Structure formats: structure tokens, C-alpha cells
Amino acid sequence: MSSSTALEANNARFNTEASEWDANKKHVETCNNAFEAIKRYVPAFADGSSKELDVLEIGCGTGLLSFALAPHVRSLVGVDTASGMLDAFNAKVASLASPASANLCAVNVLVQEADDVHIQGAAAALATRRGESGHDAPYRFDLVVSHLTLHHIPSMPDLLATLFQCLKPGGRIALTDYEDFGPEAVPFHPKKKREGVERHGIKKDEMVEIIDGTGFNEVRVEQAFVLRKEVEAEDGKPAREMEFPFLICLGQRS
Numbered sequence: 471m472s473s474s475t476a477l478e479a480n481n482a483r484f485n486t487e488a489s490e491w492d493a494n495k496k497h498v499e500t501c502n503n504a505f506e507a508i509k510r511y512v513p514a515f516a517d518g519s520s521k522e523l524d525v526l527e528i529g530c531g532t533g534l535l536s537f538a539l540a541p542h543v544r545s546l547v548g549v550d551t552a553s554g555m556l557d558a559f560n561a562k563v564a565s566l567a568s569p570a571s572a573n574l575c576a577v578n579v580l581v582q583e584a585d586d587v588h589i590q591g592a593a594a595a596l597a598t599r600r601g602e603s604g605h606d607a608p609y610r611f612d613l614v615v616s617h618l619t620l621h622h623i624p625s626m627p628d629l630l631a632t633l634f635q636c637l638k639p640g641g642r643i644a645l646t647d648y649e650d651f652g653p654e655a656v657p658f659h660p661k662k663k664r665e666g667v668e669r670h671g672i673k674k675d676e677m678v679e680i681i682d683g684t685g686f687n688e689v690r691v692e693q694a695f696v697l698r699k700e701v702e703a704e705d706g707k708p709a710r711e712m713e714f715p716f717l718i719c720l721g722q723r724s
């Protein structure tokens with residue numbers, strides 16, 4: 471399947487699932503786990519400086535992770551390619567007590583370059599909201615996060631190279647997704663949701679090599695948490711509960 475066909479399949483799937491996304495307890499559980507992992511692994515959350523962070527989130531979806539992070543950081547720009555997921559995100563922004571002063575927003579973009587006009591526009595809008603006037607250089611971020619999205623990305627080296635460019639010097643990545651621990655990882659997605667999935671999880675050694683090869687320092691890829699989830703009957707195996715390890719991929723731009 472070509473990457474544009476896979477993207478279309480993904481967008482169609484997520485547009486359909488968007489309105490029910492947050493009602494799935496497993497979606498909420500993994501995002502809470504990702505949020506807790508980010509707080510454990512990203513130093514700014516431990517040293518009390520997280521309110522200085524400008525965050526970029528790749529594949530923000532309906533904002534389950536974004537809205538957990540937003541109160542703890544200075545700003546958060548989410549990006550996603552599925553308009554239905556972004557409609558759900560925007561409905562949540564609209565329901566805030568003061569939407570016009572929210573420190574987060576989301577844009578529909580396939581991130582391929584740090585200077586993308588949508589990302590730059592979103593970062594500028596949030597900066598204006600917090601009273602900043604003018605910004606000479608393109609906006610860059612202190613932290614890039616992403617949860618359950620890497621397995622949809624066609625070229626991981628290309629994405630990591632873009633994320634590197636999106637960061638300020640000293641900025642970090644903290645990317646979470648389920649681990650490809652072999653053929654047993656395939657049932658994470660039921661058969662009907664596998665179209666558009668680029669890989670059945672991420673591989674620890676492969677991610678270390680790619681992040682390292684991109685030029686990041688302090689590279690670590692570790693198991694951050696485990697999700698127990700029901701998988702469907704397939705290939706003679708019954709429906710059953712399985713444990714899926716999730717990795718957190720870390721690195722710092724010098």
C-alpha cells in the first residue's frame with residue numbers, strides 16, 4: 471500500500487471513530503499512562519520547570535494526552551491528519567471556561583517540515599494569547615510528544631529528522647507507542663483496523679538506532695508501562711486478554 475493510500479485509510483478510520491474515541495476506557499488508560507511516563511522521564515516535570523515548556527504533539531487525536539499535559543506546560547500545539555479527531559479536540563477547547571485564552575490548539579497537517587505554516591501559525595497564535603508581541607525567528611519547541619501514532623508513520627527516519635528541526639537547542643522528544651515484540655504484537659489491532667497500520671508496534675533497537683542516527687543525545691528507549699487489553703479470536707486462537715508493553719523513546723537536541 472502506498473503511503474498516501476495508507477494515510478487516506480487512516481483518516482477514514484479515525485474520522486469514523488472520533489466521536490466515540492474518548493468513550494473507550496483503553497484509550498483513556500493508555501493516554502493516562504503516557505502522561506505519567508512523560509512526567510517521570512522528562513526532567514522539567516521533576517524539577518518544577520514544566521510551565522516553561524512549549525510542546526508539539528504529533529497525532530494528538532481528540533486530545534486525551536494534550537488536555538492532560540496542557541495545565542502543566544506553557545503551550546501545546548497538536549497536529550493530526552484526521553479532521554474528525556480535530557473536530558473532537560476543538561469541541562473540547564470550545565467547552566473550556568475561557569476558550570480564547572486556552573494554551574493549546576490543534577491543526578490539520580502532515581508534519582514534514584519544522585517551518586510548516588500551520589504549525590508556525592498555531593504557535594504564533596498561542597504566543598499572542600499569552601501577550602507576546604513579535605517573534606523574529608521561526609517557532610521551535612522544548613518538547614515533542616506523540617502517543618500511539620508512530621506505528622502509522624511511513625518513514626521513521628524522516629519523521630525523527632523533522633522533529634529534530636522542530637526543537638529548540640536542548641529540546642527533547644518523549645514518544646510513546648506499543649512495542650513490536652514479535653508476531654504476538656499483531657493482534658493489538660483487530661483485523662478490520664489493520665489497513666493503514668505501517669508497523670505492528672515499534673522496535674526498541676531500531677528506535678535507538680534511528681534516534682541516535684538523527685543526531686539526538688541522551689538517547690533512551692525503555693519500557694514505560696504495560697497495557698492489558700482484550701484481543702479478538704484469530705488463527706485458531708480464542709479471544710483473550712493480552713499484555714502489550716509500551717516503549718518511551720527519549721532524546722535531546724544539543
Ligand SMILES: C[S@@+](CC[C@H](N)C(=O)[O-])C[C@H]1O[C@@H](n2cnc3c(N)ncnc32)[C@H](O)[C@@H]1O
Binds near residue numbers: 580581619622
Ligand atoms: C491511534 S490514534 C492516537 C490518538 C491520540 N494520540 C490518542 O492516543 O488518543 C493515532 C492518531 O494519529 C493520527 N495520525 C496518523 N498518521 C499521522 C501523521 N502522519 N501525522 C499526524 N497524525 C497522524 C491519526 O489521525 C490519529 O488521530
